[in-house]
Amino acid sequence: MAQLLEGKPIAAKIKEEIKQEVAGLEIKPVLASIIVGDNPGALAYVKSQTKTAEGLGINYQLHQLDVLTAESSLIEFIEKLNRDKAVNGIIIQMPLPEQIDYKKISEFILPEKDVEGMHPANIGKIVFGKAGILPCTPAGVMELLESIKINLRGKEVVVVGHSEIVGKPLALLLLEKFATVTVCHIGTSEAKKLEEHVGRAEILIVAVGKANLIKGDWIKEGAIVIDVGINRIEGKIVGDVEFQTAEKKASYITPVPGGVGPLTVTMLMRNLVAATKLQL
Ligand code: NDP
Numbered sequence: 001m002a003q004l005l006e007g008k009p010i011a012a013k014i015k016e017e018i019k020q021e022v023a024g025l026e027i028k029p030v031l032a033s034i035i036v037g038d039n040p041g042a043l044a045y046v047k048s049q050t051k052t053a054e055g056l057g058i059n060y061q062l063h064q065l066d067v068l069t070a071e072s073s074l075i076e077f078i079e080k081l082n083r084d085k086a087v088n089g090i091i092i093q094m095p096l097p098e099q100i101d102y103k104k105i106s107e108f109i110l111p112e113k114d115v116e117g118m119h120p121a122n123i124g125k126i127v128f129g130k131a132g133i134l135p136c137t138p139a140g141v142m143e144l145l146e147s148i149k150i151n152l153r154g155k156e157v158v159v160v161g162h163s164e165i166v167g168k169p170l171a172l173l174l175l176e177k178f179a180t181v182t183v184c185h186i187g188t189s190e191a192k193k194l195e196e197h198v199g200r201a202e203i204l205i206v207a208v209g210k211a212n213l214i215k216g217d218w219i220k221e222g223a224i225v226i227d228v229g230i231n232r233i234e235g236k237i238v239g240d241v242e243f244q245t246a247e248k249k250a251s252y253i254t255p256v257p258g259g260v261g262p263l264t265v266t267m268l269m270r271n272l273v274a275a276t277k278l279q280l
């Protein structure tokens with residue numbers, strides 16, 4: 001039976017370190033958060049970020065824009081925050097209304113204020129192993145692995161999902177640690193090879209957003225399973241991995257919720273402190 005790999009205690013430890021760092025800074029870091037419209041999911045993230053920021057001595061500045069805001073107006077707003085010396089980090093809440101292309105606007109945030117680590121310049125640095133600001137969820141997954149002192153060198157790691165925000169940067173971070181990384185995606189599923197790859201994984205990381213995509217009995221005996229997925233089913237939040245069967249085979253498994261999630265918001269605050277230090 002797998003041991004639960006919970007994010008909260010690890011996040012609590014890191015938050016303590018962040019708190020100390022913030023206390024040692026000559027200014028109170030300011031995180032500017034932009035929400036366009038009033039999507040309930042985005043508002044829930046804002047609430048959790050506000051609470052975390054308050055607990056760490058970080059000033060969380062919320063800017064709620066009209067749902068009909070044009071892309072050009074949002075870009076102007078971002079540029080205003082870029083110029084504002086009092087703002088240390090900028091985050092744009094997802095989802096955005098359809099008139100706004102996230103990929104396009106994320107390029108307008110100054111790389112040194114890009115606390116989500118999504119600016120092409122920050123993503124590019126990962127390729128060279130020189131990243132200062134890492135995308136939050138991949139950084140959180142790396143913290144989870146570090147917490148169980150796993151040596152990644154030579155390990156068979158399978159990442160399911162190749163999004164810009166999770167799968168791709170995560171694969172690069174794992175490569176940096178000399179893991180043997182396989183990245184699976186929709187093409188893998190279409191070729192009916194997902195089960196085969198999952199079955200080889202000593203460490204399996206799934207970030208797709210499809211409940212029960214990964215069947216518990218596909219998992220290799222003793223594998224470490226990190227489920228990034230968040231799916232709402234009949235009012236309940238579940239991951240992408242069939243938990244009840246998977247926990248019988250894995251050595252470690254993250255719960256959903258309570259696994260990767262608490263680390264994502266913590267990494268955001270850690271990035272803010274790193275960005276603030278860079279600016280100072
Ligand atoms: P995206 O939708 O951007 O990416 C999903 C990825 O899964 C894509 O690469 C997609 O491939 C791939 N995919 C889709 N269907 C299949 C399939 N049947 N088999 C294999 N691969 C498939 O999502 P995100 O990366 O943004 O998020 C993934 C999940 O993680 C979501 O549930 C999200 O809510 C959650 N999440 C959780 C966070 C946390 O803090 N816990 C933070 C961020 C995300 P293709 O593009 O080719 O279709």
